[in-house]
Amino acid sequence: MKATIMYGAGDVRVETVADPVIQQPTDAIVRTVRTCVCGSDLHPYHSMGASEHGQSMGHELLGVVEELGSAVTQVKKGDLVIAPFAFADNTCPICKDGFQTACPHGGFYATPETAGLQAELARIPLADGSLVVVPGVTEKDEELLPSLLTLSDVYLTGYHAAHMARIQPGQTVTVVGDGAVGLSAVLAAKQLGAERIILMGRHKDRTDLGVEWGATDVVAERGEEGIQKVLDLTGGFGSHVVLEAVGLMPAYEQSHRVARTGGVISRVGVPQYEKAGVGFMSLFGRNLTLTGGPAPVRAYIEESIPLVLDGTITPGKVFDRTYTIDDVPAAYADMDARSTLKALVTI
Amino acid sequence: MKATIMYGAGDVRVETVADPVIQQPTDAIVRTVRTCVCGSDLHPYHSMGASEHGQSMGHELLGVVEELGSAVTQVKKGDLVIAPFAFADNTCPICKDGFQTACPHGGFYATPETAGLQAELARIPLADGSLVVVPGVTEKDEELLPSLLTLSDVYLTGYHAAHMARIQPGQTVTVVGDGAVGLSAVLAAKQLGAERIILMGRHKDRTDLGVEWGATDVVAERGEEGIQKVLDLTGGFGSHVVLEAVGLMPAYEQSHRVARTGGVISRVGVPQYEKAGVGFMSLFGRNLTLTGGPAPVRAYIEESIPLVLDGTITPGKVFDRTYTIDDVPAAYADMDARSTLKALVTI
Missing domain, CATH: 3.90.180.10 (Medium-chain alcohol dehydrogenases, catalytic domain)
Structure with missing residues (x-):
């Protein structure tokens, strides 16, 4: 064969x-x-x-x-x-x-x-x-x-991110990454009843499919500019749920910065790092939950x-x-x- | 005054x-x-x-x-x-x-x-x-x-740990730390229906109160020995939920080592560290959830x-x-x- x-x-x-x-x-x-x-x-x-x-x-x-x-x-x-x-x-x-x-x-x-x-x-x-x-x-x-x-x-890896985040109907969900898994996470978030879905990605041909699948906003900006855009879109509060489908450290940092106090970061991008911020300044201080893993x-x-x-x-x-x-x-x-x-x- | x-x-x-x-x-x-x-x-x-x-x-x-x-x-x-x-x-x-x-x-x-x-x-x-x-x-x-x-x-800080972990009736819960917050977490875990509560602590006068409040097992051993004891008590699987009421790095590492695949680590001990393992070898590979914060x-x-x-x-x-x-x-x-x-x- x-x-x-x-x-x-x-x-x-x-x-x-x-x-x-x-x-x-x-x-x-x-x-x-x-x-x-x-x-x-x-x-x-x-x-x-x-x-x-x-x-x-x-x-x-x-x-x-x-x-x-x-x-x-x-x-x-x-x-x-x-x-x-x-x-x-x-x-x-x-x-x-x-x-x-x-x-x-x-x-x-x-x-x-x-x-x-x-x-x-x-x-x-x-x-x-x-x-x-x-x-x-x-x-x-x-x-x-x-x-x-x-x-x-691929689809069920995106779904796993949404499932582990326990998305509730009416919530705001931000998806970090416009690869096939990120787009799948958009579709899954929509399936689970997310009201607003913010897709962070800069490849228009890809984010177009995200919009077709339920993304209500696309943020093409990266880094501080992208973080500020998500905060602006959410009245300064951030997103109830962040689905991280990249696996690199900048995506992790972006995720906790755009999460709402008490919110959830769900990762399905295999982390290309072992240590990351989890203390008072990153996760703990705002009661953020970190979840996810191999789907x-x-x-x-x-x-x-x-x-x-x-x-x-x-x-x-x-x-x-x-x-x-x-x-x-x-x-x-x-x-x-x-x-x-x-x-x-x-x- | x-x-x-x-x-x-x-x-x-x-x-x-x-x-x-x-x-x-x-x-x-x-x-x-x-x-x-x-x-x-x-x-x-x-x-x-x-x-x-x-x-x-x-x-x-x-x-x-x-x-x-x-x-x-x-x-x-x-x-x-x-x-x-x-x-x-x-x-x-x-x-x-x-x-x-x-x-x-x-x-x-x-x-x-x-x-x-x-x-x-x-x-x-x-x-x-x-x-x-x-x-x-x-x-x-x-x-x-x-x-x-x-x-x-103090009690509601322990309760917050249990609440954020979404303890389900019948689950096994391990509490790391026998201070006043750890003991309060035992009481809260019992309130939320935990079936088995393993208290990790080595001060008998304190763990006695933990037992009065619902701890079914006390593990006085620390480090690798303590981890192995919890795994032995749980058929090698680990604990559905770990409530971490210490805030020091050894307690964090102990927590993810004794957690069952797919389990939850809920922290209320204010972390005296900022970075910690969250990658494939610690949290991600076994779909562990990390939650908690100021109660x-x-x-x-x-x-x-x-x-x-x-x-x-x-x-x-x-x-x-x-x-x-x-x-x-x-x-x-x-x-x-x-x-x-x-x-x-x-x-």
Whole structure:
């Protein structure tokens, strides 16, 4: 099969590798129908050291079940399935709490142990817990496929930010970042009843989609100017909720500066820092709450599928360009150059 | 009147000063019935530089209204009143949100602008917002007075930690710190329905009160040993909620180490640090929520008074020794030496 291998910063290749095989009775083999490139794939694309063997890539997948281990009971051959970006048993206490990304028996794709999903076939560990069947839909329902694929990561990562912030109807929500996750957070905030949604981003083609999805204000200014603009828009009080979809320190600082006293900062941008201000001058003094983390999208997929199927939400609009598997290296380059917001890959 | 003045580290004096007078039409003058010494008063007791004029001290008060400014309408002469440790208008949007400690028109006692409350008389700014009448009780109901006084700060600071953590019935709650606020947090966690309450503290006379108030386990070990003990007590998962009532960095680190994935750390110990770990290795990777701040006790007083009056809670048990106003310097010294948990001052 063809698979995507990264050999170092900027060096992505599509190569023919051995087809995956069932390794554990709980595994499934899935034929990929749609996959995509994630903003987080760009981190190694920028920084990975040269590797002789390379690292297979990808963690988002919509596919059709091809083969099942002997212990798998919840999916069957031919099912159209969504694979969340982390695999999990979905039965342990941590999964039952709704934090499947921390399942002690689970793990991540594109690691030395488990191949990435930007490939024609995938081995899915713990298939009963890790695959969600899309009922009544086949791979021929092409218009639905992009939005269904977003439930494997990007839309539900934005949703997780909004969910952890416990957005209440009528609240003001500021979204920091106009990447695919930030825009998804706008859509999720709207779904949860936010009255005013301020999108901080400076790429008009992207913020336009944010406005379509419910952003009531766009703040293109950055730094102090951007902070002041949000404060001005909120009568000087700041935003009840801030959804941070960037992961860099300036975004963290901006977030607590624009939050209303007693408000919530919810992060889904993977922090590229370990320490940050949390004391009297940043979080504590104004009773700010900091929340968020890796999105346990598995917890939200079932409830989201009907919203996609009935057209309530169309999160697949984040995909602005489609590539073949052979063109995945170009997809990385285009996303890196910001000429593509999010690359859909059709297998 | 007599008032408590701190002239530097370890130098507390009770002196005769001018009686306070109405300065604004919204002021009230209150005759102190009970006041007390706060753990936070020990910070300047340790570190204050020598001051020629000194600084008046204290921010907790139960008293009787003596005199009213012309604009005060909600309290009347002779009312027994509780003064929350911060004054606030209680009408602005931030107060309506329940965060009166951040009222833009409010402020704090024991500052250059507003005298402290360890004194025979006090000027209370914004009296309509800042004083809460205790209905049907007089200063002669002596057995009720200590618990009513705790509603000005200590009990409701512990309660704030529990409230911000949104404790759900059946949850496991770990309290870090066996000072008066930590013990109050135990009582509040019990009130909110925590099933298991693990108190981390090593002063048996204090943790005994914690057990009386609902702690099901006491962990006297500190550091790695203490962390492991909490993990062992929780089946390796950690605690749904951690209430941090210390404010030092080791307590912060201990808190995130004993928190369950997806759990909440709620701080009311004023952080003696500004930066701390919040990245993938501390908070983010396990979806931990960090919350808390200065307790807006004003928001909780009315609902707490009936619980004190009917004996549901007796938070006044944190006071283990009573002093006269003349003995306040000894109260500081005894609390500093940990021979007194919390000093009640009878005026």
